[in-house]
Amino acid sequence: MxxxxxxxxxxxxxxxxxxxxxxxxxxxxxxxxxxxxxxxxxxxxxxxxxxxxxxxxxxxxxxxxxxxxxxxxxxxxxxxxxxxxxxxxxxxxxxxxxxxxxxxxxxxxxxxxxxxxxxxxxxxxxxxxxxxxxxxxxxxxxxxxxxxxxxxxxxxxxxxxxxxxxxxxxxxxxxxxxxxxxxxxxxxxxxxxxxxxxxxxxxxxxxxxxxxxxxxxxxxxxxxxxxxxxxxxELIIPRSPSPEPGMRPLKPHTQSTVNAALSRGERLAKLKREIDEIKSEDHDGTTGGRKRNRESSGVQSSGRAYKTSRQSNGSVVIDLTADE
Incomplete structure (x- = not known):
């Protein structure tokens, strides 16, 4: 007033x-x-x-x-x-x-x-x-x-x-x-x-x-x-500040997204262990016949089949995109 x-x-x-x-x-x-x-x-x-x-x-x-x-x-x-x-x-x-x-x-x-x-x-x-x-x-x-x-x-x-x-x-x-x-x-x-x-x-x-x-x-x-x-x-009240470019509000994590992240992490860890096992077989005293058998069949210890191929440098590449 x-x-x-x-x-x-x-x-x-x-x-x-x-x-x-x-x-x-x-x-x-x-x-x-x-x-x-x-x-x-x-x-x-x-x-x-x-x-x-x-x-x-x-x-x-x-x-x-x-x-x-x-x-x-x-x-x-x-x-x-x-x-x-x-x-x-x-x-x-x-x-x-x-x-x-x-x-x-x-x-x-x-x-x-x-x-x-x-x-x-x-x-x-x-x-x-x-x-x-x-x-x-x-x-x-x-x-x-x-x-x-x-x-x-x-x-x-x-x-x-x-x-x-x-x-x-x-x-x-x-x-x-x-x-x-x-x-x-x-x-x-x-x-x-x-x-x-x-x-x-x-x-x-x-x-x-x-x-x-x-x-x-x-x-x-x-x-x-x-x-x-x-x-x-007329500068009687202040203008609202403009948001900085590229800045977006972070979405809060729900319990479902946390659980999904954990299960995905577990799956990745399991796959990493299987890849490490294959690499170790390439470098230990395992016979070439056994290695070729695994490479041709693509069967892992987990019981899941993946497509594999050998590069010119001797490394093994595994295709993880197969349908579950």
């Missing part, structure tokens, strides 16, 4: 399937965004999270009693953006609470909202260098792959007239984008929006007034979402 070092008590995380996604803080990231360049680094947070294709997600904001309001404001407002688009948010009185921004919200009327679920959708990079396409894709790529939550200190005052400050529609991320438009970023996903659901809501009687102004937030949380491979490409 991301926090602001300079403002304890405020926490934000990205949740999917009921669980907060693991965060990889980027303490050496870009904290010089022109939209909040004057904001101290201690009031900014930048993290990476791993996303999964077609998974719904939400933004969880928490406030606890360690937050110090300095008696200057009564509420905190959280404004959420995905891929550069504002999707709504929440403003609540200072206290201890947790709230999930799980949908993009449009105020269609003072008493009705249109809500759409948030989902990670994969994007295919294409090698298209057409200047018109690259220029068009580059505009959409601004903010792509990033979730931003702005925190504002505010007070509430009565509403005199209905206010509509939210967009009337949302733009779903494209399925394809020119790789050149991404300028080397390992962006793998964008945000798509679910079906519209219309919900009746009470008419608002109060509005938030930001004491620091709308363009100067009190804190900023940024989350860059990537596939696992994208996180590796």
């Amino acid at each position: 991301a926090v602001l070092q300079g403002c304890p008590g405020i926490k934000v995380s990205i949740v999917s399937n009921g669980q907060a996604l693991q965060e990889y803080p980027d303490i050496e990231g870009d904290f010089n965004n022109k939209d909040y360049a004057s904001l101290p680094v201690s009031l900014q947070s930048l993290s990476y999270v791993e996303c999964t294709s077609e998974a719904e997600f939400g933004i969880r904001v928490e406030l606890d009693q360690t937050y110090n309001s300095w008696q200057e404001h009564t509420h905190l407002a959280f404004r959420a953006y995905v891929d550069g688009q504002g999707i709504g948010g929440v403003n609540k009185q200072i206290g201890k609470w947790t709230y999930d921004i799980a949908e993009a919200i449009i105020d269609s009327s003072p008493t009705e909202q249109i809500r759409r679920k948030l989902k990670f959708s994969s994007i295919t990079k294409v090698d298209d260098a057409d200047s018109v396409r690259v220029k068009t894709d580059a505009k959409f790529a601004t903010g792509l792959g990033e979730i931003i939550v702005y925190v504002h200190r505010c007070n509430h005052e009565p509403i005199r007239e209905p206010i509509y400050g939210r967009p009337t529609s949302f733009i779903t991320a494209p399925k394809e984008i020119s790789e050149k438009a991404l300028k080397g970023q390992a962006i793998s996903h964008g945000v798509s929006f679910g079906e519209e659901v219309r919900v009746n809501v009470p008419r608002k009687t109060e509005k938030a007034v930001f004491i620091d102004g709308y363009i100067r937030p009190h804190g900023v949380f940024r989350f860059r979402y990537r596939s696992r491979e994208g996180l590796k490409q």
Whole structure:
């Protein structure tokens, strides 16, 4: 869960399937965004999270009693953006609470909202260098792959007239984008929006007034979402080491393979003894008739017949390939 070092008590995380996604803080990231360049680094947070294709997600904001309001404001407002688009948010009185921004919200009327679920959708990079396409894709790529939550200190005052400050529609991320438009970023996903659901809501009687102004937030949380491979490409997580050539895992010896090895060894030892016996007969005082008899018959003391032949140097060669 991301926090602001300079403002304890405020926490934000990205949740999917009921669980907060693991965060990889980027303490050496870009904290010089022109939209909040004057904001101290201690009031900014930048993290990476791993996303999964077609998974719904939400933004969880928490406030606890360690937050110090300095008696200057009564509420905190959280404004959420995905891929550069504002999707709504929440403003609540200072206290201890947790709230999930799980949908993009449009105020269609003072008493009705249109809500759409948030989902990670994969994007295919294409090698298209057409200047018109690259220029068009580059505009959409601004903010792509990033979730931003702005925190504002505010007070509430009565509403005199209905206010509509939210967009009337949302733009779903494209399925394809020119790789050149991404300028080397390992962006793998964008945000798509679910079906519209219309919900009746009470008419608002109060509005938030930001004491620091709308363009100067009190804190900023940024989350860059990537596939696992994208996180590796941006060196956020280490790559798996490649196996060395020729290295294969050793197969464990089972009892049957051990027994087979022993019986084979016994057979080889037996054959070696028989060969040694034949060699000794060639060099002792045995008559030539007996040797010729053995050579012609090929019968050994074991009772097994083998094909034999004599080489020019006098050595005997035995063919051990006969069927058992």
